[in-house]
Amino acid sequence: MNNHTPTGIKTWLIDDKEINSRLLIGSALYPSPDIMRQAIEASGSQVVTVSIRRQNPGDQSGQAFWQIIQSLGCHILPNTAGCRNAKEAITTAQMAREIFGTNWIKLEVIGDDYTLQPDPFDLVKAAQALIEDGFEVFPYASDDLVLCQRLVDVGCRIVMPWASPIGSGKGIMNPYNMELIRQRLPDTTLIVDAGIGKPSHAAQALEMGFDGVLLNSAVALANDPVKMASAFKYAIDAGRLGYEAGAMPQRNFASASTPTLGTPFWHQD
Numbered sequence: 001m002n003n004h005t006p007t008g009i010k011t012w013l014i015d016d017k018e019i020n021s022r023l024l025i026g027s028a029l030y031p032s033p034d035i036m037r038q039a040i041e042a043s044g045s046q047v048v049t050v051s052i053r054r055q056n057p058g059d060q061s062g063q064a065f066w067q068i069i070q071s072l073g074c075h076i077l078p079n080t081a082g083c084r085n086a087k088e089a090i091t092t093a094q095m096a097r098e099i100f101g102t103n104w105i106k107l108e109v110i111g112d113d114y115t116l117q118p119d120p121f122d123l124v125k126a127a128q129a130l131i132e133d134g135f136e137v138f139p140y141a142s143d144d145l146v147l148c149q150r151l152v153d154v155g156c157r158i159v160m161p162w163a164s165p166i167g168s169g170k171g172i173m174n175p176y177n178m179e180l181i182r183q184r185l186p187d188t189t190l191i192v193d194a195g196i197g198k199p200s201h202a203a204q205a206l207e208m209g210f211d212g213v214l215l216n217s218a219v220a221l222a223n224d225p226v227k228m229a230s231a232f233k234y235a236i237d238a239g240r241l242g243y244e245a246g247a248m249p250q251r252n253f254a255s256a257s258t259p260t261l262g263t264p265f266w267h268q269d
């Protein structure tokens with residue numbers, strides 16, 4: 001089977017689904033539903049996260065939005081955005097499963113309103129309960145190694161540490177923490193979720209060996225969301241190719257790239 005995309009990027013698996021793009025994209029904050037559609041198409045993403053608390057496909061108000069999402073043919077990743085404890089998140093996830101017909105859930109349990117930092121205690125509690133209930137849980141976590149490990153311990157096959165707070169656009173705040181999480185959880189699918197502001201931030205995440213990136217604000221709030229979505233597509237492919245190619249080791253000293261030994265050719269007889 002040829003598992004390469006036209007750009008040379010290998011396909012990968014999320015759960016049992018074969019996916020071409022390593023970009024997962026949000027569906028909020030766009031200037032209009034049509035710009036959202038164009039941006040998602042330009043991004044090449046095949047996984048779109050939707051908030052059940054903000055956009056109910058059963059409501060008349062959400063009908064146009066939902067029709068666009070369905071027409072894209074992407075995998076839907078419902079999220080529990082806005083939930084502030086395990087009980088709310090579990091109930092929201094169960095509603096999402098019925099409405100969207102998927103066992104995938106992006107689990108958000110917010111612990112602090114200012115930073116939108118996840119509540120680590122209720123996050124692990126909710127993740128465990130949802131996994132026992134048959135969900136594929138995509139937990140939004142901070143860049144804390146022990147929290148990510150606990151999520152794996154309770155059965156998460158995917159963990160999504162933040163780069164920086166949601167909507168901040170600051171990129172990877174703590175590269176050391178992120179490198180540690182990648183090294184210590186080599187068998188876990190790790191997706192950087194939140195805080196990505198520029199295509200170079202996303203490329204950096206992929207170069208570090210993260211399996212994918214989930215973002216929303218950087219595209220939706222760009223001056224030209226469609227062009228920015230396209231920029232992220234190329235950046236993510238570049239970052240992944242760079243990771244697969246294996247970067248040269250860094251050195252603290254210079255090493256001439258042009259050898260200067262021997263006689264210049266114009267002095268040779």
Ligand SMILES: CC(=O)[C@@H](O)[C@H](O)COP(=O)(O)O
Nearest residue numbers: 026166167194195215216217
């Ligand atoms: C849409 C969504 O799920 C966000 O909550 C997600 O965490 C992305 O964050 P950014 O908007 O910072 O990319």
